[in-house]
Amino acid sequence: MRTALITGSGRREGLGFETARQLGAQGIHVILSARRSEQVEPLATELVDQGIEASALKLDLLDPAGVATAVQRVEARFGKLDILVNNAAMLVGPAGVADKDMDELLLEFQTNVVGTWSVTQQFLPLLVASGHGRIVNVSSGAGSFWDPDHGLVNHPGFAMARFGDMPITAYALTKTALNGLTIKMAKDLKRDNILVNSVCPGLTATHPGTEGFARPVADSAKGIAWAATLPDDGPTGLFFRDEKQLPW
Ligand SMILES: NC(=O)c1ccc[n+]([C@@H]2O[C@H](COP(=O)([O-])OP(=O)(O)OC[C@H]3O[C@@H](n4cnc5c(N)ncnc54)[C@H](OP(=O)(O)O)[C@@H]3O)[C@@H](O)[C@H]2O)c1
Incomplete structure (x- = not known):
């Protein structure tokens, strides 16, 4: 049976x-994870009651020792991990260049970039053991350089x-x-x-x-689940929304 770990999955x-x-x-065994076990245990039970194979794991991106335990x-239990969905992220704001609190900025980078990298690094041996590992970095068009007013009209949506x-x-x-990290990881x-x-x-x-x-x-998660279950000859090192490629 395939296994998937989803970070930051403790909110219904x-x-x-x-x-x-x-x-x-x-039919994939899903491992729900969150900073506190109490967040994910009832949600895992809820999925099991629906006939889904699920378990709960305590995992805080900012606690490397705790990630090692995870x-x-x-x-x-499984000897491998087939899918890692790097979903957990921190958004503190809103604030622009002039008024951003630097401690908050550090927390966002520490979580969304360093934490995601660190968790992926620690789970890498188990993803390699899968032989068919898949990593999905849940990103945002908000980080895209694309300017919607200048071209690429086939990609409506938000950008930086x-x-x-x-x-x-x-x-x-x-x-x-994170998108840059995706390219480096893919390579x-x-x-x-x-x-x-x-x-x-x-x-x-x-x-x-x-x-x-x-x-x-439910509409938005479809594209994440799609990227998590790509065939071996599927794309890598790219950016998608709803199964369609987005510009960086
Ligand atoms: N909603 C949108 O419109 C949208 C658009 C573009 C991209 N995204 C991305 O989609 C992903 C999911 O967002 P969402 O909208 O579903 O919001 P969300 O429910 O708030 O998801 C973020 C989760 O990350 C968890 N988290 C934060 N710091 C963590 C840490 N140090 N360790 C482990 N977990 C941590 C949060 O846990 P706590 O509950 O403990 O705080 C929360 O459950 C994020 O990557 C977000 O950037 C969302």
């Missing part, structure tokens, strides 16, 4: 939990230059860096048959009050 309304549900429905647990009214400058730049891990892609879920109603302008989580 979040993309992580819905991605886990969709992967679990395909790796040991997955190794002891579109966030003037609601500046999430630091978060957006963490996703730019380094190709020899181990591990495919690595960035996926923008699109604007999604994962927090109260966003339902009016953002789409349902």
Whole structure:
């Protein structure tokens, strides 16, 4: 049986939990993970009650020793990991260049870039052991250099230059860096048959009050689940939304 670990999947309304549900429905054992066990245990039980193979794991991106323990647990139970969905992220804001708090900026980079890299590095031996590893870095069009006013009209959506009214400058730049990391990971891990892609879920109603302008989580998670289950000859080192390639 294939196994998938989804980071930051301890919120019922979040993309992580819905991605886990969709992967679990395909017969994959899904490992829900969150900073606190109490966040994921009831959600894993809920999926098991729906006939999905699921388990819960405590995993904080900012706690390398705790991540090492999590790796040991997955190794002891499964001996490998087929899919890693790097979904967990931190957005503190909004704030622009002039008013951004530097401690908050560090926290966002520490979580979204360093933490994601560190977790991936620690789980790498188990992904290699899979023989068909897949890594999905859940990114955002907010980190894309693409300027929607100048070309590429086939890709409607948001990009870095579109966030003037609601500046999430630091978060957006963490996703730019994450996209760069995707390219580097894809290059380094190709020899181990591990495919690595960035996926923008699109604007999604994962927090109260966003339902009016953002789409349902089930729609957005589909593209993440797709990238997590690519065949061996599938793409790697690219950026997608809804299974369609996005410009960096
Ligand atoms: N919603 C959108 O419109 C949208 C658009 C583009 C991209 N995205 C991306 O989609 C992903 C999921 O976002 P979401 O909208 O579903 O929001 P979310 O539910 O808030 O997901 C983020 C999760 O990351 C977890 N997290 C934060 N720091 C962590 C850490 N140090 N260790 C482990 N987990 C940590 C949070 O856990 P706690 O509950 O403990 O805080 C939270 O459950 C994120 O990468 C986000 O950037 C979302």
